[in-house]
Amino acid sequence: MRIKCIVSYDGSQFYGYQVQPGQRTVQGEIEEALSEVHKGKFVRITASGRTDAGVHAMGQVFHFDTDLQIPAAKWPVILNQKIGRDIAILSAEEASEGFHARFDVKTKEYRYIIDKSTVALPFRRHYAVHYPYHLNVEAMREAAAHLEGEHDFTSFSSAKTEVIDRVRTIDFIKVEEIEHELIFRVRGNGFLYNMVRIIAGTLLEVGTGKYKPGEVMKMLEAKDRGAAGKTAPAHGLYLWEVNYQ
Amino acid sequence: MRIKCIVSYDGSQFYGYQVQPGQRTVQGEIEEALSEVHKGKFVRITASGRTDAGVHAMGQVFHFDTDLQIPAAKWPVILNQKIGRDIAILSAEEASEGFHARFDVKTKEYRYIIDKSTVALPFRRHYAVHYPYHLNVEAMREAAAHLEGEHDFTSFSSAKTEVIDRVRTIDFIKVEEIEHELIFRVRGNGFLYNMVRIIAGTLLEVGTGKYKPGEVMKMLEAKDRGAAGKTAPAHGLYLWEVNYQ
CATH class of the missing domain: 3.30.70.660 (Pseudouridine synthase I, catalytic domain, C-terminal subdomain)
Known part of the structure; x- marks a missing residue:
């Protein structure tokens, strides 16, 4: 099942959106939370694009695939408990299998x-x-x-x-x-x-x-x-x- | 000479406005900077009133007395260099000797x-x-x-x-x-x-x-x-x- 999420973040304390070894990043923090929910199985997220260090987001979008039978609307609650207060998943919904958070941007x-x-x-x-x-x-x-x-x-x-x-x-x-x-x-x-x-x-x-x-x-x-x-x-x-x- | 200042602060990282032993406070930070400018002589500031921990200010007002012959308009530049970036003296002007930042509030x-x-x-x-x-x-x-x-x-x-x-x-x-x-x-x-x-x-x-x-x-x-x-x-x-x- 492909899940589409809208996420807001305060970029001040992040080394940007994209995963960087040894740095705190938005992608890294969300993937860590997702992998924890998936009992240690790594879950990749794909965003609409990167943002640099210090840049904020009101409505960044990413997608991920999961086998877990969790209703889409529960994902924000589950993930927001595991991530820092400077990131917030605002909403989540089931997307079509073909949906792509980057390639489908209009x-x-x-x-x-x-x-x-x-x-x-x-x-x-x-x-x-x-x-x-x-x-x-x-x-x-x-x-x-x-x-x-x-x-x-x-x-x-x-x-x-x-x-x-x-x-x-x-x-x-x-x-x-x-x-x-x-x-x-x-x-x-x-x-x-x-x-x-x-x-x-x-x-x-x-x-x-x-x-x-x-x-x-x-x-x-x-x-x-x-x-x-x-x-x-x-x-x-x-x-x-x-x-x- | 009595100086009246307008000060803005981000209350997040302060234990309130008023001086408290061992805590970072807005008053403490400004008095420390002023005392440094006065070569170690303690300078008391008097504000329009206190604000609690976490409370912000756009335009708090305080006054202090000084013997230094510094033009009033220079005080923001001098003090802003010495205090944290979560406090900013927005302006300063010479006030009458009788002016009181708390008692004169309308x-x-x-x-x-x-x-x-x-x-x-x-x-x-x-x-x-x-x-x-x-x-x-x-x-x-x-x-x-x-x-x-x-x-x-x-x-x-x-x-x-x-x-x-x-x-x-x-x-x-x-x-x-x-x-x-x-x-x-x-x-x-x-x-x-x-x-x-x-x-x-x-x-x-x-x-x-x-x-x-x-x-x-x-x-x-x-x-x-x-x-x-x-x-x-x-x-x-x-x-x-x-x-x-």
């Missing part, structure tokens, strides 16, 4: 949170990136609009990216203000390595006036990582939602 | 944050209280309105309260919904021990239907801690703002 939404306070707020220090400079939000929205749609995002991906096809479609980039925070919401059909963090970093530099909104079009055309803005820090990033239809 | 605003998600969100576990039950927000608002104004809040204060006069005025109690969170905003001219946490706990029990909105009037009349609802946990509470005019 769209993902990421959010990136900025703390605009003059001095970094202590209770947001692991959950939002402190950026106390004056930001022209309208300019940022204009730049964001240029990034929406289908583009080659080579300039907005890590120079280490090995993927050949770097054309992706962004459904929307919204820039929302809630009190002292600014939130970027980015939904698209696929994301290259560091893509959201480079988009966030570039939008911030548009906000401060370093780049004009229209310049992001030239950045896209350049197809060169050096053409776009900085990579914003990991701890402002949240994998918010993964959609399969 | 009003305070507290906020109380509820995480309504079915499963507690990991990145909110120290910053919002998880309450997954269905809540009737309209009933909560109706109950909140009954608590506004001038009342004897004996029923809404810890049984350990030694204060004789328990009449306080609440300017407003707002119940706001933002995505998966519910925020109570409570402003008043003074608060008894545990008062906001008992108001929050009672409103939650009105939300679940345990009490009818009108019953809070009877709770007030009873002048008995046993008449009101439960004391909600510390980690959902924020001292948000202290006003002196």
Whole structure:
């Protein structure tokens, strides 16, 4: 039986999502709990994708296969008792045998949170990136609009990216203000390595006036990582939602 | 010279605001930093009031006296370098010699944050209280309105309260919904021990239907801690703002 789970985590105390020898990772912690339930038989989980150290998730998705006759809805209760309080299985359901948490992704939404306070707020220090400079939000929205749609995002991906096809479609980039925070919401059909963090970093530099909104079009055309803005820090990033239809 | 500071802190790793021998406290950490700046001479700080272990502050206020000829605006930079990243001095200004951070308070605003998600969100576990039950927000608002104004809040204060006069005025109690969170905003001219946490706990029990909105009037009349609802946990509470005019 294939089980599909939605999991939320606080990335602060993890060495990222993916299993790394000798490090605490989200995947490692869940696989350990699952293997315990399966009486020591190792159970692999497959997620929609990795997240880096410090990156949080509201709704990461993974699947695993089990022979145990446990109703799907019981899995969150069973697993949440065994894993740290900084991971929470939000829900579980039986998926078709052919379902694949990575290959079947249709769209993902990421959010990136900025703390605009003059001095970094202590209770947001692991959950939002402190950026106390004056930001022209309208300019940022204009730049964001240029990034929406289908583009080659080579300039907005890590120079280490090995993927050949770097054309992706962004459904929307919204820039929302809630009190002292600014939130970027980015939904698209696929994301290259560091893509959201480079988009966030570039939008911030548009906000401060370093780049004009229209310049992001030239950045896209350049197809060169050096053409776009900085990579914003990991701890402002949240994998918010993964959609399969 | 008397300096007035606004300070924010993440209460998670503190044994409360007030100095306690052998424990890490907000007051202790700031006084230690100040004494270091004053070359070992102990400097006492006086806050608008205490906060319990786990309680956060967005805008706590304290004052201290100094002989050092340091421009007031420099104090945040100097102190923030010496204290943990879970405390941040947001601003400092010279106050009149007669200013007193506790006695001169006109009003305070507290906020109380509820995480309504079915499963507690990991990145909110120290910053919002998880309450997954269905809540009737309209009933909560109706109950909140009954608590506004001038009342004897004996029923809404810890049984350990030694204060004789328990009449306080609440300017407003707002119940706001933002995505998966519910925020109570409570402003008043003074608060008894545990008062906001008992108001929050009672409103939650009105939300679940345990009490009818009108019953809070009877709770007030009873002048008995046993008449009101439960004391909600510390980690959902924020001292948000202290006003002196």
